[in-house]
Amino acid sequence: YHCFGCEAGGSVLDWVMQTEGLSLRHAAERLKAVLGHNPAVEPLVQPEELANDTIGQQGLLSRVVEFYHHTLLTAPEAQAYLSRRRLNHPELVSHFKLGFANRTLAYRLPPSKYKAGAEIRRRLQAVGVLRENGREHLRGSLVVPVRGTQGQIHELYGRMISDDLRASVIRHLYLPGAHHGVWNEAALGASRTLILCESLIDAMSFWVTGQRHVTAAYGVHGVTADHWQVFEQHNIKQVLIAFDNDTAGNEAAVKLASALVAKGITPLRVVFPPGRDANEYLCQMAEPETAFALLIERAVPMQEAADMVALERQTPEPDTAPEPASPLAAEPAPRVTPNVVCE
Incomplete structure (x- = not known):
């Protein structure tokens, strides 16, 4: 113009x-x-x-x-x-x-x-x-x-x-x-077992590998009343805790395991390589479907860790008590594809 x-x-x-x-x-x-x-x-x-x-x-x-x-x-x-x-x-x-x-x-x-x-x-x-x-x-x-x-x-x-x-x-x-x-709630009724991740990105990482009975908390301390309601509604009997393998994730997993046991739910820990989360693991695996299936198969029972937390809540801690070894130590990392990095 x-x-x-x-x-x-x-x-x-x-x-x-x-x-x-x-x-x-x-x-x-x-x-x-x-x-x-x-x-x-x-x-x-x-x-x-x-x-x-x-x-x-x-x-x-x-x-x-x-x-x-x-x-x-x-x-x-x-x-x-x-x-x-x-x-x-x-x-x-x-x-x-x-x-x-x-x-x-x-x-x-x-x-x-x-x-x-x-x-x-x-x-x-x-x-x-x-x-x-x-x-x-x-x-x-x-x-x-x-x-x-x-x-x-x-x-x-x-x-x-x-x-x-x-x-x-x-x-x-x-x-x-x-x-x-609760994310992916519609799929949780198909099984009495579910995978619980720390974040939605991690939960989607499980989902794309074929593990569809998965959901996410809102962070390590983000299991809400809605989550507990869904667990009860779908009669969940076993929860695989797939939090990050770091200090925050491991400590939160132990506390959550104790809460699950109190509700009559069996807790297991999905253990990633040290310092890793589900999406980083996905990005490194050459065959992610197989790798994630093995993670689920090798999940570590957490009943003993949950019992330890319950006991600690009832027993005063000694002044000079040594710290117990973590029951959540990661196994050696599986073989990964060279030069593949998750950003």
């Missing part, structure tokens, strides 16, 4: 940016929509849905999850992250609706100066998707929804995918408030 009065001019992108007050990225998405179907700029919620109050919290979260899922499918940087983690598994991505928050959610919202734009932002802030400053809470993150057996969304987990982050940046994010829900 060119204005002969003020001599302003430029491309069609410049025109859309100037006339609609959009960024270059937003303008490009708008023009894509003119050429055809573009989910990236379709309204997240129609104005009449807001006016009639026909969309609730679950409906709103479901649409956010669908948008993030579509974004991941078309985002090279997110695909590259999954490949580095060896989680580029089409069934995993589809079944669990993995997504990517790439800072474009606002493109699907009316401008904030309008009533509908202000209202939808208020609702998204209420569920924790947007922060008070209007930015996406999980921006720059792989997004893993935690869904119930009926599809309801209890939690969203975000893992920052960039390696170029300041030390102060939080890499693991959740929706504000207490944790709710």
Whole structure:
């Protein structure tokens, strides 16, 4: 375009940016929509849905999850992250609706100066998707929804995918408030045994190797009331604790084993090489399905460790008692593929 009065001019992108007050990225998405179907700029919620109050919290979260899922499918940087983690598994991505928050959610919202734009932002802030400053809470993150057996969304987990982050940046994010829900709950009723990981990334590492009776805590101290309820509901009799083989993971595993025994559940410890977690192990194995099957087969019973914890709680500790040897010492690491490193 060119204005002969003020001599302003430029491309069609410049025109859309100037006339609609959009960024270059937003303008490009708008023009894509003119050429055809573009989910990236379709309204997240129609104005009449807001006016009639026909969309609730679950409906709103479901649409956010669908948008993030579509974004991941078309985002090279997110695909590259999954490949580095060896989680580029089409069934995993589809079944669990993995997504990517790439800072474009606002493109699907009316401008904030309008009533509908202000209202939808208020609702998204209420569920924790947007922060008070209007930015996406999980921006720059792989997004893993935690869904119930009926599809309801209890939690969203975000893992920052960039390696170029300041030390102060939080890499693991959740929706504000207490944790709710149990990941992969729908699959846990098929067996009386389950694998319990420290993180969702680790649980997905087991899942892609064919170990489908797996779930995750919210960190080493993140076994919640919802977890215990699911254990009872599905009559779980045996839990294989697959926490990291480090000090925090081992100490938490012993305490959890004691709690499991008190509930009548048999605890076993899945032992990784020293200092490793499930995803690092996945990234190093030439034949991960076989390697993870062996891990499960060699899981170490923890009844004795749990009994030790129960005894320590009842007996005063002597002033000069030597520390007992850990019952969780890792076995020698199995052979790994040279020069394959998990980032």
